[in-house]
Amino acid sequence: MSRSTDAEATRGGLKIVEDATCTFCGCVCDDIELHVQDDHIVKAKKACVLGTSWFLNHEVEDVPSCRIEGRPASVEEGIERAAKILYEARYPLIYGLSDTTCESQRVAVSIADWIGANLDTTTSVCHGPSGMAFQGVGEVTCSLGEVRNRADLIIFWGSNPAESHPRHFTRYSLMPKGMFVPGGRKDRTCVVIDVRKTKSARAADVFIPIRPRKDFEALWTLRALAAEIEVDLEQVERETGQPLVVWQDLMDRMKAARFGVIFFGMGLTMTRGKHANSEALLALTRDMNRHTRFVCKPNRGHGNVTGADNVVSWRTGFPFGVNLGRGYPRFNPGEYTASDVLANREADAAMIIASDPMANFSQPAREHLKSIPYVALDPKETPTTRAATVAFTVATYGINVAGTAYRMDDVPIPLRPAFDSPHPSDYEILRGIERRVQKWYAAEVRSGRWEV
Amino acid sequence: MMWWCASRTATIGNSGPVRSSPVWLFAAFDPLALCGMLRQAGIMTNETFILIPGRTSDQGCGISEGKYAQRYSQAISTVQMNADDMKRLGLEEGCAVRIRSEFGSVVLPVVAVKGDELPCGLLFMAYGEYSSRLMGGETHGSGMPTSKGMDVTIESADPSEIDTGRIS
Ligand code: SF4
Numbered sequence A: 001m002s003r004s005t006d007a008e009a010t011r012g013g014l015k016i017v018e019d020a021t022c023t024f025c026g027c028v029c030d031d032i033e034l035h036v037q038d039d040h041i042v043k044a045k046k047a048c049v050l051g052t053s054w055f056l057n058h059e060v061e062d063v064p065s066c067r068i069e070g071r072p073a074s075v076e077e078g079i080e081r082a083a084k085i086l087y088e089a090r091y092p093l094i095y096g097l098s099d100t101t102c103e104s105q106r107v108a109v110s111i112a113d114w115i116g117a118n119l120d121t122t123t124s125v126c127h128g129p130s131g132m133a134f135q136g137v138g139e140v141t142c143s144l145g146e147v148r149n150r151a152d153l154i155i156f157w158g159s160n161p162a163e164s165h166p167r168h169f170t171r172y173s174l175m176p177k178g179m180f181v182p183g184g185r186k187d188r189t190c191v192v193i194d195v196r197k198t199k200s201a202r203a204a205d206v207f208i209p210i211r212p213r214k215d216f217e218a219l220w221t222l223r224a225l226a227a228e229i230e231v232d233l234e235q236v237e238r239e240t241g242q243p244l245v246v247w248q249d250l251m252d253r254m255k256a257a258r259f260g261v262i263f264f265g266m267g268l269t270m271t272r273g274k275h276a277n278s279e280a281l282l283a284l285t286r287d288m289n290r291h292t293r294f295v296c297k298p299n300r301g302h303g304n305v306t307g308a309d310n311v312v313s314w315r316t317g318f319p320f321g322v323n324l325g326r327g328y329p330r331f332n333p334g335e336y337t338a339s340d341v342l343a344n345r346e347a348d349a350a351m352i353i354a355s356d357p358m359a360n361f362s363q364p365a366r367e368h369l370k371s372i373p374y375v376a377l378d379p380k381e382t383p384t385t386r387a388a389t390v391a392f393t394v395a396t397y398g399i400n401v402a403g404t405a406y407r408m409d410d411v412p413i414p415l416r417p418a419f420d421s422p423h424p425s426d427y428e429i430l431r432g433i434e435r436r437v438q439k440w441y442a443a444e445v446r447s448g449r450w451e452v
Numbered sequence B: 001m002m003w004w005c006a007s008r009t010a011t012i013g014n015s016g017p018v019r020s021s022p023v024w025l026f027a028a029f030d031p032l033a034l035c036g037m038l039r040q041a042g043i044m045t046n047e048t049f050i051l052i053p054g055r056t057s058d059q060g061c062g063i064s065e066g067k068y069a070q071r072y073s074q075a076i077s078t079v080q081m082n083a084d085d086m087k088r089l090g091l092e093e094g095c096a097v098r099i100r101s102e103f104g105s106v107v108l109p110v111v112a113v114k115g116d117e118l119p120c121g122l123l124f125m126a127y128g129e130y131s132s133r134l135m136g137g138e139t140h141g142s143g144m145p146t147s148k149g150m151d152v153t154i155e156s157a158d159p160s161e162i163d164t165g166r167i168s
Helices: A050-056 A075-088 A104-115 A128-137 A144-150 A167-175 A215-226 A232-240 A244-254 A275-288 A305-316 A338-344 A361-369 A426-446 B032-041 B057-065 B071-076 B083-089 B128-134
Strands: A009-013 A013-022 A033-035 A040-045 A067-069 A090-098 A118-121 A154-158 A189-194 A208-209 A259-264 A292-299 A349-353 A374-378 A390-393 A404-408 A412-415 B047-054 B077-079 B096-099 B105-112 B124-125 B152-158
Touching: A009 A215, A033 A050, A033 A349, A040 A050, A050 B057, A067 A075, A067 A404, A075 A090, A075 A349, A075 A374, A075 A426, A090 A104, A090 A338, A090 A412, A104 A118, A104 A305, A104 A349, A104 A426, A118 A338, A128 A275, A144 A167, A144 A259, A144 A292, A154 A244, A154 B032, A167 A259, A189 A275, A208 A244, A215 A232, A215 A244, A215 A275, A215 A361, A215 B152, A232 A244, A259 A275, A305 A404, A338 A361, A349 A426, A361 B128, A374 A426, B047 B083, B071 B124, B071 B128, B077 B083, B083 B105, B124 B128
Parallel strands: A090 A118, A090 A349, A154 A189, A154 A259, A189 A208, A259 A292, A349 A374, A374 A390, B047 B124, B077 B105
Antiparallel strands: A009 A013, A013 A033, A033 A040, A067 A390, A404 A412, B047 B152, B077 B124, B096 B105, B096 B152
């Protein structure tokens, strides 16, 4: 893959990369100016605290590009062993994918197809429940550019962008002066709904603290108010933790808005109700369009998790939790999602790409992953790479590797790398694995074992 | 890593925690005084809380610095509590507490949350290895384990049991 970029210049002995793209979070800011000295970035202008940490800490790791069972090995040996592990498995799992390029994601899906794997992305433990809800209700949506130029009521529900997406406010949602909101922040009202008074709540005009695990009840209260259905005063307060007047005030603001948007986070999807919470929010957004223009958007976390949804969707027809074991795609969250495949002790081998289930999954899922042979690809050492049978240290996407990432509003954005890495990209590793499994599959077809 | 409060060893003893102490026994006492007494005796009643793991700036920056670097380990290995809850339970900044869910337990230092960020009855910690140990494998047909809003109990623990720095 090309690693060069045409947006480079030199200033005071430093290489300057203009309009570089930060892939740390779903905002995928593409206006960063990088100052590069040899093989590290010394300055990342316009990047937030998370973006700065992302750029300044991705130096070249002085470690072997490949380890097999903890011992340094050549990349070729690693690819051979990795391909063997996956090809010989009866129920291989391919998981991760949210922190790599769409080009690599595409190859990972191809491998899953060749070997009949179970394929899942980190979406399943982030906005997977919302992915299920989109299929049930649909999504009234728009780009972040529309929010920037039109939105006069911004609601954050179970989302804390001040800490998770620090430039969300300034680049897209609260502060910008837009075409139809020329006064910027002055022309917008911000409401935060959360169980705790987060840093984002401090930036809001209205903060509504709700009882933990009662998002579903609060959302249905709003749906009832949107439809002017009478609700029980006492029950509303008891269930949601807020009196009806608070919800009525919010509904009045929502109806009076010219363009409203609800950004929702994992406060909805990771808690009791999960996809039912997301469904209620999507349905509320749909309801609001009887009164005014209203949209909603999940605040997506990892840099290219939206790309993973897109690539897996256009390759298999489903966004995550896809099983290709029968030679055609089947989608069933709760069965083919990585947490379940591991916790239920079904997978007998795995390939983990750019994610860290050994740190983030439940104990039974981690225990099972530890007990099976698996391959891990990551630019950094993590609990997942440490316990892997074959671990590859790969170049970092967006810093060393070019390609494409999708912003959280499904807008594809090119990556402009800053310097080369001595480590291979995950694309190169995945292509190597794909070539091998393809070759073995073709040999088996020729020998008459498989029909095509 | 010895970055938590140095006074903890002086305030918590070594005997094991009391489990499922009958509520009626405490009703006649001032709860604060009682917790202080229990703490001095090295024990503290089981208290039920709702745990909300989530993202923080430090945890996010720590991921880029490396999961075995200090910033990340520190960010994920502290539990935050409302100052009033801490006072009520007789806990001091940096005291070791055992957080137990239906699925696992961890021992971490507790710190008071700044201002009114966290209401009483709620705990907050940054996502990571320790919050994951408290999660169950069941996803209720969604692919997503319940990772926020978990029921947990809190009891005092010996500082030597703190899990900090033992990332696998
Ligand atoms: S908001 Fe997100 S994408 Fe933008 S600079 Fe910060 S971390 Fe990077």
